[in-house]
Amino acid sequence: MKMRPGTQTGFLLCGKEWTDGEAMEVRSPWDQGLLGKVTVATRKDAREAVTHAVASVRRTRALPRWKRKEILEDIAAALIEQKERFAQLIVAEAGKPVRTARIEVERAILTFKTASEEAIRLGGESIPLDLTEGNEGRWGLVQRFPVGPVLAITPFNFPLMLVAHKLAPAIAAGCPVVLKPAPQTPFTALALGEVILKAGWPEEALAVLPLANEDTAWLAEREDRLKLVSFTGSAAVGWGLKARSGRKRVTLELGGNAALILHSDWRGSDVDQSQALEAVANRVAIGAFGYAGQSCISVQRVFVERTIFQTFLWKLVERAAKMVRGNPADEATEIGPVIRPADADRIEAWVKEAIEGGAKLVEGGGRDGSILQPTILTGTRSGMKVYDEEIFGPVVLVEPYDYFEEALAMVNRSRYGLQTGLYTRDAGRIMTAFRELEVGAVIVGDTPTWRLDPMPYGGVKDSGLGREGVRWAIEEMTEPRMLVMAGM
Known part of the structure; x- marks a missing residue:
């Protein structure tokens, strides 16, 4: 060949x-x-x-x-x-x-x-x-x-x-x-x-x-x-x-628009929780922006309990800003190009449409040819393409919630159902999520991007x-x- x-x-x-x-x-x-x-x-x-x-x-x-x-x-x-x-x-x-x-x-x-x-x-x-x-x-x-x-x-x-x-x-x-x-x-x-x-x-x-x-x-x-x-x-x-x-x-x-739920009980003390949120932010950044988000289980929607929302958001911003973009042949590169210039055009247009519709750009939004900056949005909602559809690019939405059941409903408010990540230490919440979430797999303690190839893999709905x-x-x-x- x-x-x-x-x-x-x-x-x-x-x-x-x-x-x-x-x-x-x-x-x-x-x-x-x-x-x-x-x-x-x-x-x-x-x-x-x-x-x-x-x-x-x-x-x-x-x-x-x-x-x-x-x-x-x-x-x-x-x-x-x-x-x-x-x-x-x-x-x-x-x-x-x-x-x-x-x-x-x-x-x-x-x-x-x-x-x-x-x-x-x-x-x-x-x-x-x-x-x-x-x-x-x-x-x-x-x-x-x-x-x-x-x-x-x-x-x-x-x-x-x-x-x-x-x-x-x-x-x-x-x-x-x-x-x-x-x-x-x-x-x-x-x-x-x-x-x-x-x-x-x-x-x-x-x-x-x-x-x-x-x-x-x-x-x-x-x-x-x-x-x-x-x-x-x-x-x-x-x-x-x-x-x-x-x-x-x-x-x-x-495809999918994979979601992740982050509950405030993921770690106990304030010191431990800060370290834990930093670790979660690192995993989310890799899951959302690695390979320019071109995976059907790329992290697209992150729902965070309101009490830790701002802390987590800025830890994610900090990690995203440090990610190395450039030539995929370079050993240090984490984010390369999207597959076609037309896909970069589409992703850029979807982000612009969301901002014009009231979403807030927290990080990124820029572009160098087919390489897009890791982009974080908040204030998104159903009806926006970035929320409803599969972005297939380095874009993640981060939104707060007040009650765990509310987060479950937000995950399910999608025509997709491939995998969902879940960060909580409560066994009751884990089993409730396992029972209620309309997805092919619930990944506890990691992002929905995690997959081991021998496991059964697939989704429901679209x-x-x-x-x-x-x-x-x-x-x-x-x-x-x-x-x-x-x-x-």
């Missing part, structure tokens, strides 16, 4: 790199320099990929568990060996700060290692059926089988880790995959595809196809030989794909459908089948 200015890289189909066709330029989010070109697959190419995927189902389904485990272990080993190569690809394509890019590679390694373990745990269940007279000697066996070819669609912001979350469970389950990576970050996905095939996964069971969005939608709608569509991206696109996917299974990991995390994704990619035995 090459990525040099002017060099054209082909898409991956049946183990070969195909360069015939229209080329798409891939540019650096940092300086808009040309990174390289990639061949765009056509509908004909996509149909051919599906044909090969269908033909490979019998082979992938028959791969013994030890072989799937071995393939996944070899992929993880290759990523360990090539860690810096993949980190630099992520920096170049996605504009992710290099320290954060290395963490992404580590997360992908963990995902493949976890999948290697889950591949041999994929078992069944024996069920007694001699429960009524006349059924003596009857029993049943339930086992999970791969659903078949999977269409996987991934976004730009985690070009390795989120691809791993599609491919690792598919390999563990025995499902062929047609992968459509984000147009901004195709090279990382193509490099991973080469690693996977070199590890022994059947060539016809993996295609990595940079496709036009309309051709991807056509594939989801018209190609009934695909059995599952697994999409990570925006809510509007995800729900549109689901509406067009007919009888296919669909899993959606979509934030998605189904769960990722290796074990749960394997369940989505398999279906239970029952064998009933009589008189044996």
Whole structure:
């Protein structure tokens, strides 16, 4: 896989790199320099990929568990060996700060290692059926089988880790995959595809196809030989794909405007509390502004009990002002560029709209090309885009509350529900939040940005459908089948 200015890289189909066709330029989010070109697959190419995927189902389904485990272990080993190569690809394509890019590679390694373990745990269940007279000697066996070819669609912001979350469970389950990576970050996905095939996964069971969005939608709608569509991206696109996917299974990991609740009981004495608030402010700053806020669980709304509101707010301002912005290739950089200049324009416009609507700019608001200052707003409300929608930029809203139940209601006053962070020491409040919050996960003692890759991950409302995390994704990619035995 090459990525040099002017060099054209082909898409991956049946183990070969195909360069015939229209080329798409891939540019650096940092300086808009040309990174390289990639061949765009056509509908004909996509149909051919599906044909090969269908033909490979019998082979992938028959791969013994030890072989799937071995393939996944070899992929993880290759990523360990090539860690810096993949980190630099992520920096170049996605504009992710290099320290954060290395963490992404580590997360992908963990995902493949976890999948290697889950591949041999994929078992069944024996069920007694001699429960009524006349059924003596009857029993049943339930086992999970791969659903078949999977269409996987991934976004730009985690070009390795989120691809791993599609491919690792598919390999563990025995499902062929047609992968459509984000147009901004195709090279990382193509490099991973080469690693996977070199590890022994059947060539016809993996295609990595940079496709036009309309051709991807056509594939989801018209190609009934695909059995599952697994999409990570925006809510509007995800729900549109689901509406067009007919009888296919669909899993959606979509966006959010993740909230955090900070209650005054987080630490006891005044001295301890001051230190505790400083630690929380540090975590919020990283969760809200790291990688320019381009994560679906980036901290966007922070609700703070009024008695500690001002103290926390200024600690957050102090931490935000110290964050290093600049070239993502520099080791010190914490905040790099947003993925496109158009996204910087949108974020800037949303902040301006909020201020004109009565919000107060506490910190930031400036911009240098595609790099935005970490921005803190207060006095925001429902009806403002920064409050209602997913900003996907380095902007956080900080608002006070008087009663814990009020904070819960403020979190739920959203069409999204992915993850929520919660800082309180009270077990009753924790369980109330766990019961009442309309989200996929409640993270106690940390921000909603925290995620460990083996855990079940997904949301409710407009934030998605189904769960990722290796074990749960394997369940989505398999279906239970029952064998009933009589008189044996």
